[in-house]
Amino acid sequence: MNERLKQLRKALKLYQGDFAKQIGLTQTSLSVIESGRNPLTDRNIKLICSTFNVNERWLRDGEGEMFAAASPYAKELEHILDSLAPATQEYLLVVARELLTMQKKLMGEERENGQSSDKV
Numbered sequence: 032m033n034e035r036l037k038q039l040r041k042a043l044k045l046y047q048g049d050f051a052k053q054i055g056l057t058q059t060s061l062s063v064i065e066s067g068r069n070p071l072t073d074r075n076i077k078l079i080c081s082t083f084n085v086n087e088r089w090l091r092d093g094e095g096e097m098f099a100a101a102s103p104y105a106k107e108l109e110h111i112l113d114s115l116a117p118a119t120q121e122y123l124l125v126v127a128r129e130l131l132t133m134q135k136k137l138m139g140e141e142r143e144n145g146q147s148s149d150k151v
Contacts, residue, residue, distance in 0.1 A: 033067040035090055036079075039097060040065075043083060054078045 040050045047065070048058035054075060056064075063069045071079075071090075080087045086099045102108075112120055 032071055032091060033065050035093060036071065037065045039079070039083065039085060039090070042097060053082055 040047065043050065045053075046058075047061045051058050051061035055078065056075070060069070064071055064075075076087065076090060079085055080090060080099070084099050084101070086095050086097060089095045089097050112123065115123065
């Protein structure tokens with residue numbers, strides 16, 4: 032799995048530090064995982080898959096495609112993003128990250144309260 036993790040990071044054209052930051056790890060922790068000295072936790076696998084739209088089966092077992100099927104909104108979002116000025120693209124990314132953080136918090140709160148998370 033460590034080789035697939037490294038393959039994924041390179042496919043995304045991210046340095047270890049950038050990749051690690053997006054899933055809440057340090058560059059050193061990611062380096063140790065990629066080298067095979069530490070395994071990926073289930074939590075980190077889930078984070079990688081949700082953050083980078085990765086097919087979990089591929090990451091775990093090498094089966095299927097690297098990336099999960101794209102969202103039906105992906106092409107439209109890509110078109111919109113390409114049409115924006117660089118500063119506006121950066122702002123949109125900040126807003127999208129905030130929305131994701133809020134969604135994760137809401138989903139965590141709903142799980143703690145025993146509620147379904149499909150409302151988010």
